[in-house]
Structures are given as C-alpha cells and as structure tokens.
Amino acid sequence: MSQRQIIQAFEQYQKSRMQFVQTVADLAARPQNIETLHNAGVMSMLRPLMLDVVPSIQQTAALALGRLADHSDDLAEAVVKEDILPQLVHSLASQNRFYKKAAAFVLRAVAKHSPKLSQAVVASGGVDALVLCLEEFDPGVKEAAAWAMGYIARHNASLSQSVVDAGAVPLLVLCLLEPEMALKRIAASTLSDIAKHTPELAQTVVDTGAIAHLAQMILSPDAKLKRQVFSALSQISKHSVSLAEMVIEAEIFPAAVACLRDQDEYVRKNVTTLMREVVKHTPELSQVIVNCGGMAAVIDYLGDCHGNLRLPGIMMLGYVAAHSESLAMAVILSKGVPQLALCLSEEAEHHIKAATAWSIGQIGHHTPEHAKAVATANLLPKLLLLYLDASSSEDLQTKSKKALKNILQKCTYLPALEPLLYDAPSNILKHVVCQFSKVLPHDSKARRLFVTSGGLKTVQEIKAEPGTPLQEYINSINSCFPEEIVRYYSPGYSEVLLERLENYQPA
Amino acid sequence: MAELLKLGSELEDFQKEHFNRNSLAEENRQRDHQAATQIQSWFRACKVRAYLSHLHKKAIIIQKIWRGFTARARFRQMVKAAYFIMKMNFYEEMAVRIQQRWRGYFVRKYIHNFYARKSYLEGLSMKNKLVRRQLDELEELQQRERYCLEIVKEQTAKVYQAHRLHHLLSTKQCPGVFNSPFRPDPHEMELLLRQVKYQAPTKLASREGACLLSPPAPTAMSFPGTLGSPWIKSRTCRSPRPILPPIASKRQQGLFREPGEVWEQRLHFPELSSHLQTSYTHLEEAQNELRHLESVRLHSSTPRSRQCSPSATTLTSFFFCNPKQARLCNTPPGLNK
Structure with missing residues (x-):
C-alpha cells in the first residue's frame, strides 16, 4: 500500500510539472504575457525543468523557453546569461527528434535578436550541434536546424563564416533536394543569408553546387520557395562577375523572366533584384539579359507595382543603360523612359526618386539621340524641379543635378531646352546656354525660332559676370544674330530710343 | 831711272795707298760685317719666308681639297638622310591613309555597323513585343489555371457539403428543405444531393x-x-x-x-x-x-x-x-x- 502511495506521489509530481510547463508554454505564446512571466521569474523556474528526467517535460520547457526568447531580446539575453545554451547544445546531440526541434527553436529565437546573442550561440557550440541535426532523418528537425543557422548567419560575415566552417553548406544543399517544401524554403533562405556577406562565402556556397539545384526550383509552383530561391541567387551573383556568370550559365534566364508575371509580388521583386545584381557587373551580362527580353518584362513589371518593390527594377534600368550607348538605346526602345517618368511622378519617397533620377541620367548621357529621348518625355523640367525643391533630400538633389547636367551636355533638342532658360539657376543655365551656343551658329531655322519664341530676349536678360563661361556663351549666341536684333531685345532698349528722340534736333 | 824713281814713288804711293786702304778697310770692317749680316739675314729671311709661304700655299691646297671632300661627303649623307626622311614621311602618310580607310571600313562594317545596329534594335523591339505577348499569355494561362483550381475546390466543397447534408434529401413522402413545394423547381443543392451517394463522413x-504514423495515439x-x-x-x-x-496528427478538441x-x-x-x-x-x-x-x-x-x-x-x-x-x-x- 505504501509503495503505491509513493508511486502516486511521484506521479502526481510529474503530472503537475508537466502541467506547469505546458501552461507556461501556452502563456508564452502570447506577447502580452511575456512581461508578467519574466517578472515572475520564469527563467529560473524553467532552467531546472530543462534537465528534467521526463523527455516530454524537457521538450515542453524548451518550447516555452523558445517562445519567451522569441518575443523579447531581454529574455533572449536572460537565456544566455542563465547558461542554458550549453546544456541545450549538449542535449541537442543526444535527445529525440521532438526535443531537437524544440532546442533548435530556442537557439533560433536567441540568435534572432542581435549579432552578440548569435555570437553567444556560436560560442556555446550551437552551430556544430545544429549541423549534426541537419544529418537527422526527420525533415522537421532539419528545418528547425536550418532555420536557426539562417538566423545566425544573417547577422554578419564572421558569424556566417562560422556556420560555413561547421560544414553546414553541403548539408543545406542536400536539404534543397528533399521533397518537403518547407525544408527547401528554409534551406534556400539560409543559403541566401550565408552568401550575402562576402564573395568568399558566396563562392563557398557555389562550390557545393547550390546554383544548379536552386536553378531547378525556379519553375516550382510554390511562391514562397521561389522567393527564397531568387533571393539566394541574387545574393550569390551580387558579389563578382564570375559568380554572376555562373548564375547565368545555370540557364535560368528565360524561365526567370516568366516569373516576373508571378502572382506573388515578392517573387517578382526578387527576380528583378536578381536581374539587377547580374546586370550591374559587365555589359556582356546586361546584353544577355536584354537579349532574352528581360528588359521589356522588367519595364512592364515597373508598371504594375508600387513603392519599394519598384526600386530594383529602376536600378536595373540604370545599370543596363550605364554600360554602353546601345544598351541605353535598348532601354529607350523598350519604352523604359516613359515608365521611369511615371515612377518619378508617382513615387513619393525620396530614395526611389533619387534612384529614378540616377537611372534617367544614365540613359540620357550617351549621345544627343538619347538625350532627346529623355527630353521628349518631358523629364528635364521634372528633374529641375526636384533639384530646386528645398524639401528634397540631399542625395536626391545631387543625383538630379548630376543627371540634369549629364543630359544637358548632350542634348541638342532645342524645344525641350527652351523652358529651362526661364527658370533654371545659373549653374544649370550655363549648360543650357552652352548647348544653344553650340547649335545656333549652324542652324538657321533654329535661330529664327529662337528669336520668335523669345529665347533671345531671355538670354539678353541674363545677368552674367564678364569673363565667366556663361558670358562667353551668351556672346557667341549674340554673334549669330545681327547687331540690331540683339540690341532690340536687350533690356532697356526703349529708354535708349527715347533718349535718342529727345536729343534729336530736326535740321 | 826716272822710271825707277817713278816706280819707287809709285811704290811708295802704293804702299801708302795700301796702308790707307787697309786702315780704312779695318775701320769699316765692323760696319761692313754688320751690313753683310743684315743683307744675309734679309736674304735668308726672304728665302725662308718664301719657303713658308710656299708651304702654306700647299697646306691650304691640301686642306681645301680635304675639306671639300669631307663636306661633299657629308652633304651627300645629309641629302640621303633628308631624302629618306621625306620618303618615310610620305610612306607614313600613305600608311595612315590606308589605315584610316581600313579602320573606317572595319569599324563601320563590324563595330558601329549602322545597319546591324538598326536591325539589332528592331530585333530587340520585336523580341520585346514577343516576350510581352508571351508573358501576357502565360499570365492568362496561370490565371485560368488558378480559376480552374478554385472552381474545382469550390465544387469539392459543395460535394462535401452535400455529403454532410445528405439527410436533407427529400423523399417521396416528405420534401426536403431544399425542395420546397412553393418553389417552381428544386434548389440546386437538392439536385446535388440527388446525385451524391451517401458515404461515411470523411x-x-x-x-x-x-494512427498509422503518429507515435502517441x-x-x-x-x-x-x-x-x-x-x-x-x-x-x-x-x-x-x-x-x-498527414504529417502531424492534429487532434481537434471540439465540443462535440x-x-x-x-x-x-x-x-x-x-x-x-x-x-x-x-x-x-x-x-x-x-x-x-x-x-x-x-x-x-x-x-x-x-x-x-x-x-x-x-x-x-x-x-x-x-x-x-x-x-x-x-x-x-x-x-x-x-x-x-
């Protein structure tokens, strides 16, 4: 009888421990309870339960701990301070798969908050244990481990180097081949996080043959997987020409272009980012993208998205156009300029406007033909407005000024230049007048138009200091016209005439 | 005797004369000597001068000839060089002319070929149009596919609903809820219910x-x-x-x-x-x-x-x-x- 009682006492104790842990885990699922739980000293209560004899209690305690650490970085720090990580890592190697999942969740929740906390996870040997978990059979465990490693690698280069040093990359690439979607997603995102820091890390990822596997998954129907795949590919290709060429050689291109019409907007954004990262390296790579019709697709994409999603597309157009004049012509032919004009007028955020202004400058600065294409889209006054707008950010002002200057130095399309004569400040006016002074001596029709539209009058009204280039340009414009006309249009001519009338004595 | 005397006087005279003359000669000897030396020196100088001038003249002749020779040689060299330079300039000019023609031709033909560029740009715009159309088609296809999937889903949901509501099927005696006698024709659910065979709940x-896989069941x-x-x-x-x-066993705890x-x-x-x-x-x-x-x-x-x-x-x-x-x-x- 007494034996039964003893056993009963133990059973009761175990039951109540279990109940406590489960309650805490349930409470920790809600963010608003965290504060109270923390104040109640939940950390010190959970810590002995992590060492409990019953596996399910351990596991639930780990789950509760993970949830707590997930919600606030104070609690994550508390987990590190309480020295829970070493025992977690220790048991990560020995316990069953449910516990492994929960422990990987704790590591992930801790590593998520800051590089320092991730460093603590690495220092406690968490990465090696997680790599062991990647060799597990259960996909759930692999997923949790890959996820945790992704959070560790995300912070900086040295942390992701430690993930690479633990030998995670080949296993992550193997995870890409698993049938489970969730695992594939997480593995792709972790690879992307690893590759994003330095060329060496990206090279390590490439050396394991990740590109071929990633390239195969482009056509998968799962949108979230595609997001991660494209993000990984763009992170790989952003570092160097050779990496970008390897990505191109995986023959992703026509297929990736098709993904620009995907239903999921982040897939589209990541595809555009990938294109941008590939294109920015060399003219040849840009040529490849342009030749497979990527340009047109990106320009269409710019039409049906808004805000920050547009940014990679805009930058891609700028990068392509910057390489050579024929590529810039290709952008113009693909109707890129009107689309950029639309972006410039629709977007409110300054950094997007700055990127758009930069792209426009890259398109327009090659030849007079390019400049004309930009000028006919009525972009010059807009750029001027952005430059003169006092509320524009400094970056936007410098970018729009540079673009304006580059385009003006090539522009010979006078009808578009004329409005700038009226309201440009002198540092812009200089270039405008310079273009007039170059074109007018050789074009009689333009001279005539210049006089009749009042351009000459405006030029006479400009007050330039003698000796400056501006004055020289004005002089060379004046020398294209007969003296009387110049004098007629110069300000104050009527007074001079009246004076002459007064002084005139009839004979 | 007279004659002798004459002779004697003559001798005496002669002696006197001789003495006089000797003394005179003795007196003038220094001067004469000097004069003779002068005359000799003059003459010798003349001779040496003549010789020197002769030598000079010969030297000049030699120099003249030598200088003329070297100058002519140098001149010939210079002319040759100048001719060479002129020739080189000419050749270079011609080479430049050939090169410029060739380069112009080459660049126009292969690098900045206007027609190639034009056709490239035309091709590009064609390609762009094509890609745009293909993408539009693809999008439409995808949309249709999604629509079909949705319809299938809806249909299965309806069939499932019909399974669940199979007990509302009207019988011969008693019309069901969906088969109100006041309606001109039965509700579509009724038709569906008639089609669906009763099955055990899914x-x-x-x-x-x-219970195949879940460990604690x-x-x-x-x-x-x-x-x-x-x-x-x-x-x-x-x-x-x-x-x-299913991968995870989810036991829902409901009221019923x-x-x-x-x-x-x-x-x-x-x-x-x-x-x-x-x-x-x-x-x-x-x-x-x-x-x-x-x-x-x-x-x-x-x-x-x-x-x-x-x-x-x-x-x-x-x-x-x-x-x-x-x-x-x-x-x-x-x-x-």
Whole structure:
C-alpha cells in the first residue's frame, strides 16, 4: 500500500510539472504575457525543468523557453546569461527528434535578436550541434536546424563564416533536394543569408553546387520557395562577375523572366533584384539579359507595382543603360523612359526618386539621340524641379543635378531646352546656354525660332559676370544674330530710343 | 831711272795707298760685317719666308681639297638622310591613309555597323513585343489555371457539403428543405444531393490515417476497429485522390465528437456492452481469433497491404489494452458459474 502511495506521489509530481510547463508554454505564446512571466521569474523556474528526467517535460520547457526568447531580446539575453545554451547544445546531440526541434527553436529565437546573442550561440557550440541535426532523418528537425543557422548567419560575415566552417553548406544543399517544401524554403533562405556577406562565402556556397539545384526550383509552383530561391541567387551573383556568370550559365534566364508575371509580388521583386545584381557587373551580362527580353518584362513589371518593390527594377534600368550607348538605346526602345517618368511622378519617397533620377541620367548621357529621348518625355523640367525643391533630400538633389547636367551636355533638342532658360539657376543655365551656343551658329531655322519664341530676349536678360563661361556663351549666341536684333531685345532698349528722340534736333 | 824713281814713288804711293786702304778697310770692317749680316739675314729671311709661304700655299691646297671632300661627303649623307626622311614621311602618310580607310571600313562594317545596329534594335523591339505577348499569355494561362483550381475546390466543397447534408434529401413522402413545394423547381443543392451517394463522413479516414504514423495515439485505442466497417473500405476505395497519412496528427478538441465517431460508436455499441449477445463459447472464440491474429501479425512482417496491418494492431490493442473490454470478454464464463 505504501509503495503505491509513493508511486502516486511521484506521479502526481510529474503530472503537475508537466502541467506547469505546458501552461507556461501556452502563456508564452502570447506577447502580452511575456512581461508578467519574466517578472515572475520564469527563467529560473524553467532552467531546472530543462534537465528534467521526463523527455516530454524537457521538450515542453524548451518550447516555452523558445517562445519567451522569441518575443523579447531581454529574455533572449536572460537565456544566455542563465547558461542554458550549453546544456541545450549538449542535449541537442543526444535527445529525440521532438526535443531537437524544440532546442533548435530556442537557439533560433536567441540568435534572432542581435549579432552578440548569435555570437553567444556560436560560442556555446550551437552551430556544430545544429549541423549534426541537419544529418537527422526527420525533415522537421532539419528545418528547425536550418532555420536557426539562417538566423545566425544573417547577422554578419564572421558569424556566417562560422556556420560555413561547421560544414553546414553541403548539408543545406542536400536539404534543397528533399521533397518537403518547407525544408527547401528554409534551406534556400539560409543559403541566401550565408552568401550575402562576402564573395568568399558566396563562392563557398557555389562550390557545393547550390546554383544548379536552386536553378531547378525556379519553375516550382510554390511562391514562397521561389522567393527564397531568387533571393539566394541574387545574393550569390551580387558579389563578382564570375559568380554572376555562373548564375547565368545555370540557364535560368528565360524561365526567370516568366516569373516576373508571378502572382506573388515578392517573387517578382526578387527576380528583378536578381536581374539587377547580374546586370550591374559587365555589359556582356546586361546584353544577355536584354537579349532574352528581360528588359521589356522588367519595364512592364515597373508598371504594375508600387513603392519599394519598384526600386530594383529602376536600378536595373540604370545599370543596363550605364554600360554602353546601345544598351541605353535598348532601354529607350523598350519604352523604359516613359515608365521611369511615371515612377518619378508617382513615387513619393525620396530614395526611389533619387534612384529614378540616377537611372534617367544614365540613359540620357550617351549621345544627343538619347538625350532627346529623355527630353521628349518631358523629364528635364521634372528633374529641375526636384533639384530646386528645398524639401528634397540631399542625395536626391545631387543625383538630379548630376543627371540634369549629364543630359544637358548632350542634348541638342532645342524645344525641350527652351523652358529651362526661364527658370533654371545659373549653374544649370550655363549648360543650357552652352548647348544653344553650340547649335545656333549652324542652324538657321533654329535661330529664327529662337528669336520668335523669345529665347533671345531671355538670354539678353541674363545677368552674367564678364569673363565667366556663361558670358562667353551668351556672346557667341549674340554673334549669330545681327547687331540690331540683339540690341532690340536687350533690356532697356526703349529708354535708349527715347533718349535718342529727345536729343534729336530736326535740321 | 826716272822710271825707277817713278816706280819707287809709285811704290811708295802704293804702299801708302795700301796702308790707307787697309786702315780704312779695318775701320769699316765692323760696319761692313754688320751690313753683310743684315743683307744675309734679309736674304735668308726672304728665302725662308718664301719657303713658308710656299708651304702654306700647299697646306691650304691640301686642306681645301680635304675639306671639300669631307663636306661633299657629308652633304651627300645629309641629302640621303633628308631624302629618306621625306620618303618615310610620305610612306607614313600613305600608311595612315590606308589605315584610316581600313579602320573606317572595319569599324563601320563590324563595330558601329549602322545597319546591324538598326536591325539589332528592331530585333530587340520585336523580341520585346514577343516576350510581352508571351508573358501576357502565360499570365492568362496561370490565371485560368488558378480559376480552374478554385472552381474545382469550390465544387469539392459543395460535394462535401452535400455529403454532410445528405439527410436533407427529400423523399417521396416528405420534401426536403431544399425542395420546397412553393418553389417552381428544386434548389440546386437538392439536385446535388440527388446525385451524391451517401458515404461515411470523411473524418474517419483521416483519423485512421493518423494512427498509422503518429507515435502517441491514445484515441486510436478508444475507438478501435475502425476498419471493420465495410463502409469505410468502400469509401477509401472510392475516394478520388489517394489519401496520404498527414504529417502531424492534429487532434481537434471540439465540443462535440465528430459525426463519424458518433456513428462508429453507435455501430459498435451493442457489441461492447450487451452481455446477451455473447455466446457461451465467446471466450474460446476470442482466444482463437486472437491467436489467429497474432499469427497473422507475425506473418505480416513480410510486406502486406498497408491497410491491413494497422487493423491488426488496432484489433490486438482492442483485445489487450482496453481493460474494460478485456473484462467484458472475461465476464461470460464468470456469469455462467
């Protein structure tokens, strides 16, 4: 009888421990309870339960701990301070798969908050244990481990180097081949996080043959997987020409272009980012993208998205156009300029406007033909407005000024230049007048138009200091016209005439 | 004598003369000597000068000839060089002319070929148009596909609904809810209900699938023998898609039990509780059955159909694990006593 009682006492104790842990885990699922739980000293209560004899209690305690650490970085720090990580890592190697999942969740929740906390996870040997978990059979465990490693690698280069040093990359690439979607997603995102820091890390990822596997998954129907795949590919290709060429050689291109019409907007954004990262390296790579019709697709994409999603597309157009004049012509032919004009007028955020202004400058600065294409889209006054707008950010002002200057130095399309004569400040006016002074001596029709539209009058009204280039340009414009006309249009001519009338004595 | 005298006087004169002359000569000797020296020196100087000038003239001649020779040689050299330079300049100019023609031709033909550029740009715009059209087509295709999927989903949902509402089917005697006599024609749900054959509620299948894999499955024991019903088997065979076991067993805790469970309970209720239906030989039968099943289970280590083995385990669990049922099995002999 007494034996039964003893056993009963133990059973009761175990039951109540279990109940406590489960309650805490349930409470920790809600963010608003965290504060109270923390104040109640939940950390010190959970810590002995992590060492409990019953596996399910351990596991639930780990789950509760993970949830707590997930919600606030104070609690994550508390987990590190309480020295829970070493025992977690220790048991990560020995316990069953449910516990492994929960422990990987704790590591992930801790590593998520800051590089320092991730460093603590690495220092406690968490990465090696997680790599062991990647060799597990259960996909759930692999997923949790890959996820945790992704959070560790995300912070900086040295942390992701430690993930690479633990030998995670080949296993992550193997995870890409698993049938489970969730695992594939997480593995792709972790690879992307690893590759994003330095060329060496990206090279390590490439050396394991990740590109071929990633390239195969482009056509998968799962949108979230595609997001991660494209993000990984763009992170790989952003570092160097050779990496970008390897990505191109995986023959992703026509297929990736098709993904620009995907239903999921982040897939589209990541595809555009990938294109941008590939294109920015060399003219040849840009040529490849342009030749497979990527340009047109990106320009269409710019039409049906808004805000920050547009940014990679805009930058891609700028990068392509910057390489050579024929590529810039290709952008113009693909109707890129009107689309950029639309972006410039629709977007409110300054950094997007700055990127758009930069792209426009890259398109327009090659030849007079390019400049004309930009000028006919009525972009010059807009750029001027952005430059003169006092509320524009400094970056936007410098970018729009540079673009304006580059385009003006090539522009010979006078009808578009004329409005700038009226309201440009002198540092812009200089270039405008310079273009007039170059074109007018050789074009009689333009001279005539210049006089009749009042351009000459405006030029006479400009007050330039003698000796400056501006004055020289004005002089060379004046020398294209007969003296009387110049004098007629110069300000104050009527007074001079009246004076002459007064002084005139009839004979 | 006179003559002698004459001679003598003459001699004397002569002597005197001779003396005079000698003394005079002696007096003038120095001067004369000097004069002679001067004359000699002059003459010799003249001679030397003449010789020197002669030498000079010869030297000049030699120099003249030599200089002329070297100058001519140098001049010839210079002319040659100048000619060479002129020639080189000419050649270079010609080479530049050839190069410029060639380069112009080459660049126009292969690098900045206007026609190639034009055709490239035309081709590009064609390609762009093509890509745009293809992408539009693709998008439309995808949209249609999604639409189709949605419709299929909706349809299956409707059919499922019809299964659940099958009891609302109108009969000959009594019109159902969807077949109101006040309507001109029956509701479409009624038509659907007529088409759909009654099937066991689908929840059973998922439960049975769950007990295939989920490690702790206490509920699987509480409602055993799910496969014993012919309804289920027919249902699983008839289901359009192969039913895979779900990855995680999700036991929903609702207020009510699933209709399938309730139905199952009803189906099995008399078998479990009624003593009257048990025969006298029930215990022996049960033991035989158990033995048979055990042997079957042992054999089933060789691959068998998946649906059978869980049924065996559930049945054994039915016999062993549920104490209440075990007691029920044991009771009849006790009652007989």
